[in-house]
Amino acid sequence: MTMRSQITRILQQEDINFLLTNRIPRRMLTRLMGWISRIEQPLVRDLSIAIWGFFCDLDLSEARTTRFRSMHECFTRELKPDARPIDADPMVLASPCDAIVGACGAIAGTVLLQVKGFPYTLDDLAGGPELTDLHGGGCYVTLRLTAGMYHRFHAPHDCRIERVTHICGDTWNVNPIALRRIEKLFCKNERAVLRTRLLASGHLVTLVPVAAVLVSGIRLSFMNLPLALPGRDRRAVTCDASFAKGDEIGWFEHGSTIIVLAPAGFTLLPNVREGERIRMGQPLMRLPGLVADARPGGDL
Numbered sequence: 156m157t158m159r160s161q162i163t164r165i166l167q168q169e170d171i172n173f174l175l176t177n178r179i180p181r182r183m184l185t186r187l188m189g190w191i192s193r194i195e196q197p198l199v200r201d202l203s204i205a206i207w208g209f210f211c212d213l214d215l216s217e218a219r220t221t222r223f224r225s226m227h228e229c230f231t232r233e234l235k236p237d238a239r240p241i242d243a244d245p246m247v248l249a250s251p252c253d254a255i256v257g258a259c260g261a262i263a264g265t266v267l268l269q270v271k272g273f274p275y276t277l278d279d280l281a282g283g284p285e286l287t288d289l290h291g292g293g294c295y296v297t298l299r300l301t302a303g304m305y306h307r308f309h310a311p312h313d314c315r316i317e318r319v320t321h322i323c324g325d326t327w328n329v330n331p332i333a334l335r336r337i338e339k340l341f342c343k344n345e346r347a348v349l350r351t352r353l354l355a356s357g358h359l360v361t362l363v364p365v366a367a368v369l370v371s372g373i374r375l376s377f378m379n380l381p382l383a384l385p386g387r388d389r390r391a392v393t394c395d396a397s398f399a400k401g402d403e404i405g406w407f408e409h410g411s412t413i414i415v416l417a418p419a420g421f422t423l424l425p426n427v428r429e430g431e432r433i434r435m436g437q438p439l440m441r442l443p444g445l446v447a448d449a450r451p452g453g454d455l
Contacts, residue, residue, distance in 0.1 A: 189372070189408065192227040200225050211303035231306055231374075231406050241401035241436040245355060248421070248440040249400060250433045251362060252308040252413055254298035257334075259427055262416075265291050269341055270334045279342040280363060280414070282322050282389060286348070289359050290416040294423055296439060298413045299329060307406040308364065308413055309435055310398035313354045319375065320348040320391040329367040329412045341365050341414065347373050349404070354397070356442060361416040364407065375405040401436055415439065 191203060203226040207213060215221045219233040242249045258268040265277045265287050277286035300306060324345040327333055334340055345366040352359055364373050377396035398404060420443035427439060 192230060192408070193225050195224045204229050207302070211301065213303040227408065230408055233307065234305060239434055239436040242438050246442045247438045248311045248360065248417065248442060249436050250298065250439045251311045251404070251415065252298055252300060252435050253305045254300050254413070254433055256427055256429055256431045256433055257297035257299050259296040259423060259429060260294060262290060262293050262295055267295050269297070270331070273334065273338055275339040275342050279339055281320070281348055286361060286416065290361065290418055293416060293418045294421050294440065295417070296415045296423065296427060298415065298433070300407060300411055302409065305435070306409065308404055310400055310402045310404055311360065311415065311439065312400050314351045314360070314398055315354060316349055316351050316377070316394055316396045316398070316404070318350040318391060318393050319378065320389065322346050322348070323388045326366060326368045329365060341412065345373070358418055358442065363414040363416065364405070365412040365414065367409070367411045372408045373405065374408065376403055
């Protein structure tokens with residue numbers, strides 16, 4: 156057994172993993188990681204990327220470039236053109252990111268699951284009732300990005316983002332071990348609620364990027380201002396940003412999670428099963444059969 160496999164085996168033990176990734180000063184470590192990752196000194200850069208690659212499956216073969224000024228540039232790397240074919244079916248909502256599928260299925264009234272036996276509600280997630288009318292009785296998919304994955308996320312359909320609500324919060328790890336131990340974890344962490352209207356049908360689909368430990372920020376490519384402002388626990392911004400299916404919306408500055416919320420009438424596709432890997436652009440959900448079925452929904 157190699158040293159890497161021995162260390163990996165130790166870190167995969169639940170108690171040790173939870174201790175090392177959660178029973179730490181999470182905010183301080185996250186800020187420190189954000190600072191280190193931007194250092195452009197070649198020795199720091201190379202050592203940081205080497206350590207990162209040692210602990211995760213880092214594959215740069217599809218990256219637009221493999222020459223980076225810092226670990227941050229490697230984290231937020233772009234891909235080669237056409238590395239992620241986008242499903243062209245107008246009745247298909249595509250995955251916004253590379254991910255491992257977590258809990259998914261029908262929203263029971265307003266209740267979702269982070270894992271079996273750990274429910275949370277749309278109100279918990281949004282910090283208010285605004286998602287209940289939009290997605291009660293709909294369906295959802297939890298998409299977990301691991302540390303070595305491509306960290307950018309994209310439009311799941313031709314759409315317009317109408318409103319962004321940023322909610323300050325903690326930085327718990329979002330791996331399966333933490334999800335089995337921390338109730339309503341997604342509702343405790345920093346997150347952004349992106350209200351997205353599909354251009355052809357008028358349906359409202361919500362994307363909720365959730366930050367985590369070592370994530371030094373959620374960035375949106377269409378907003379020049381930072382999401383978080385000093386002294387503001389919650390900030391809502393009205394916007395009008397249009398995207399073609401597959402266009403980049405933003406990125407994480409490390410691995411994390413995106414929760415996709417759809418209204419009633421949407422259905423999960425057969426390839427979307429818990430534990431399965433999915434790539435950005437692959438089919439995620441099917442829209443209701445007729446455009447006439449569109450339900451514009453309410454306001455956030």
